[in-house]
Each structure stands twice: as structure tokens, then as C-alpha cells.
Amino acid sequence: MAKDVLCEVNSCAYNINSENKCGATQIYIVNNKKDDASTSSETDCKTFEPADL
Numbered sequence: 392m393a394k395d396v397l398c399e400v401n402s403c404a405y406n407i408n409s410e411n412k413c414g415a416t417q418i419y420i421v422n423n424k425k426d427d428a429s430t431s432s433e434t435d436c437k438t439f440e441p442a443d444l
């Protein structure tokens with residue numbers, strides 16, 4: 392299980408105080424390509440929720 396998830400998506404509602412730390416209980420990462428991902432850029436966080444900026 393991942394702990395202390397670091398994330399620079401500061402526009403996400405789960406990002407704690409915009410300090411590059413994820414506060415979600417769970418995160419769901421998806422493959423954003425039809426074929427199996429082979430680089431990190433081919434994955435995305437589906438748990439993302441837009442923050443009230």
C-alpha cells in the first residue's frame with residue numbers, strides 16, 4: 392500500500408494545503424492509453440477532484 396503519496400497537482404481538492412501531498416484515503420490511477428502503459432506519462436489519477444481555486 393502506498394503511503395505518503397506526493398503529488399504536485401495543486402489544483403486538486405485532495406492536495407493538502409497545496410504542499411504536494413495527497414490527503415485522499417485511496418487513489419485510483421488509470422492507464423490513459425489503449426495499450427499497456429510503458430511510461431509514467433501514460434497514467435493518470437482518476438481520484439482527482441478540482442479544488443475551489
Ligand code: SF4
Binds near residue numbers: 440
Ligand atoms: S487525488 Fe490524485 S491528483 Fe489529487 S492530490 Fe491525490 S494523487 Fe494528486
